[in-house]
Amino acid sequence: MPDxxxxxxxxxxxxxxxxxxxxxxxxxxxxxxxxxxxxTVGAVNRFRFNERGFNDxxxxxxxxxxxxxxxxxxxxxxxxxxxxxxxxxxxxxxxxLLFAQRGWKEPVEFMHYCSTKWAIYMLSLKSLCETxxxxxxxxxxxxxx
Amino acid sequence: MPDxxxxxxxxxxxxxxxxxxxxxxxxxxxxxxxxxxxxTVGAVNRFRFNERGFNDxxxxxxxxxxxxxxxxxxxxxxxxxxxxxxxxxxxxxxxxLLFAQRGWKEPVEFMHYCSTKWAIYMLSLKSLCETxxxxxxxxxxxxxx
Numbered sequence: 001m002p003d004x005x006x007x008x009x010x011x012x013x014x015x016x017x018x019x020x021x022x023x024x025x026x027x028x029x030x031x032x033x034x035x036x037x038x039x040t041v042g043a044v045n046r047f048r049f050n051e052r053g054f055n056d057x058x059x060x061x062x063x064x065x066x067x068x069x070x071x072x073x074x075x076x077x078x079x080x081x082x083x084x085x086x087x088x089x090x091x092x093x094x095x096x097l098l099f100a101q102r103g104w105k106e107p108v109e110f111m112h113y114c115s116t117k118w119a120i121y122m123l124s125l126k127s128l129c130e131t132x133x134x135x136x137x138x139x140x141x142x143x144x145x
Numbered sequence: 146m147p148d149x150x151x152x153x154x155x156x157x158x159x160x161x162x163x164x165x166x167x168x169x170x171x172x173x174x175x176x177x178x179x180x181x182x183x184x185t186v187g188a189v190n191r192f193r194f195n196e197r198g199f200n201d202x203x204x205x206x207x208x209x210x211x212x213x214x215x216x217x218x219x220x221x222x223x224x225x226x227x228x229x230x231x232x233x234x235x236x237x238x239x240x241x242l243l244f245a246q247r248g249w250k251e252p253v254e255f256m257h258y259c260s261t262k263w264a265i266y267m268l269s270l271k272s273l274c275e276t277x278x279x280x281x282x283x284x285x286x287x288x289x290x
Contacts, residue, residue, distance in 0.1 A: 143268075
């Protein structure tokens with residue numbers, strides 16, 4: 001099954017990136033401003049994008065400073081059941097972030113679109129961690145028509 | 146085998162995007178300034194990135210305004226033999242571009258990195274076609290450490 005994969009180097013320590021991936025304020029600072037989130041395994045984080053839809057992500061695994069794993073439990077039908085991982089490792093004064101969204105059934109056009117959008121959000125996360133300012137939805141770079 | 150997939154909507158006609166994917170001036174305007182290219186099936190386009198390496202792409206297929214296909218014949222070892230396609234279709238006053246780099250042997254960390262970089266270059270291509278100015282290497286967004 002096809003996967004979406006990304007990697008970014010972020011000039012910040014892993015703990016700072018981990019907070020941005022787990023705390024409500026952090027997530028709202030790079031993915032979507034309309035976020036309800038809790039840093040607790042088993043909790044369901046809720047991400048809202050107005051007319052662009054929504055995603056509910058169940059937190060499957062948390063390893064402080066190292067790993068965040070979600071399972072999509074509601075939202076776009078192609079996303080439901082996919083698993084999203086954020087793996088962090090320190091390198092010099094940077095954090096290497098490996099992102100994956102696995103479990104897509106088919107490499108549909110929407111998957112191509114989501115791959116590009118995830119890269120845009122990884123850049124937003126990088127900016128948030130490095131400068132304090134990200135570009136969460138609705139301030140994200142548009143690739144829509 | 147894992148693939149890199151992306152999709153962007155570009156506010157320009159397909160012929161304009163096709164030129165940016167086939168002519169030397171176009172390619173040098175979004176991917177790398179150091180480009181030698183010819184819009185001819187069988188030719189080998191040469192892309193140079195200083196210390197970041199190089200890629201030689203044999204042009205496998207050209208369908209004017211619709212499709213460009215390359216095979217990587219030299220460069221990073223993980224890239225050699227991979228096939229890259231750019232498929233264009235008009236939608237209202239936009240062009241939808243579907244990009245793929247297929248034939249990766251393994252989903253190595255370098256593939257994650259290239260996926261994110263391809264998204265960055267797709268945004269550069271979009272900018273070039275819409276505004277006349279892209280961000281080719283070495284002006285591209287850095288995600289390195």
